Amino acid sequence: MSKRKKIEKKNKIIVISVISLISLIILIIFFKWLLFDRIVERINLDLNSEDAINVVYKTNMYSYFDYLGEYKSSSLSNQEKLWFVVETDDLYDKTLNFYADGSLVSAEDVVEFYERYFGDDEIKNEDILCSIDNKPVFVYDSKDGYYKYSDNSHLHGGISYIYDKYSYPVSVKKVEKANGDILYEVQMKKMFGDYCTDVCGITSNFYGTYEDSLNKENALISSYEYENWEEYFTSNEKIESLYNKIKDKLPVYVYQFLYDDNNYYLLSVKIKEN
Secondary structure, three states, X not given: OOHHHHHHHHHHHHHHHHHHHHHHHHHHHHHHHHHHHOEEEEEEOOOOOHHHHHHHHHXXXXXXXXXXXXXXXXXXXXXXXXXXXXXXXXXXXXXXXOOOOOXXXXXXXXXXXXXXXXXXXXOOOOOEEOOOOOOEEEEEEOOOOEEEEOOOOOOOOOOOEEOOOEEEEEEEEEEEEOOOOEEEEEEEEEXXXXXXXXXXXXXXXXXXXXXXXXXXXXXXXXXXXXXXXHHHHHOHHHHHHHHHHHHHHOOEEEEXXXXXXXXXXXXXXXXXXX
């Protein structure tokens, strides 16, 4: 066989091998989609149904992620996971009480708390650090397995928060995948009041994102436009009338949950513009 024919044969083998490899990858992707990722049913739920009400309520418990905007649970740093536990407990549960004088918080309780919201996603017990100066706010005692407020910590109370925040569901979808997973997708719009670090009165502005509230920019509605501003805070219906004035300008927050063992575990949050 001539040298030229040998080269042509070798090139032909390479081409066939590459084509075969690409075909195999395509087949693997196809069968993965067919057997696991393929959506077999998608249902738009009535917002007043029990399923929709339950999962919409669950979104409130993840308000810590207003700070982060878009995220996936797999991309959270361990410090963000620990702060989620601290601040979500401080806002809602009040069972761990990290900030209570002399409080010792069990490391096992921290892990259990996190798994209650994220399932089997891993969290590591370690000192919980201030994001500003990287000093411990809560010191982890690995020997005895508990956290305590750092004696050497600078002044660091509970989170500064946005008060008068209102959330309005736009849609709730129930999705069943080929592998049997059940997902819920909740689309929400939110009005964020003014960022508050001390004693809070009635907010003077509403914004579409946490970041805008923090930076005090892009207010969508302001008190100076109204002579009877305080009256809007006397009922949910009146507040909703403010929402209806600006809802077309608000971004949509999309929450995706995995439903498993009668609980909803957050997978991701993203923000999409209208």
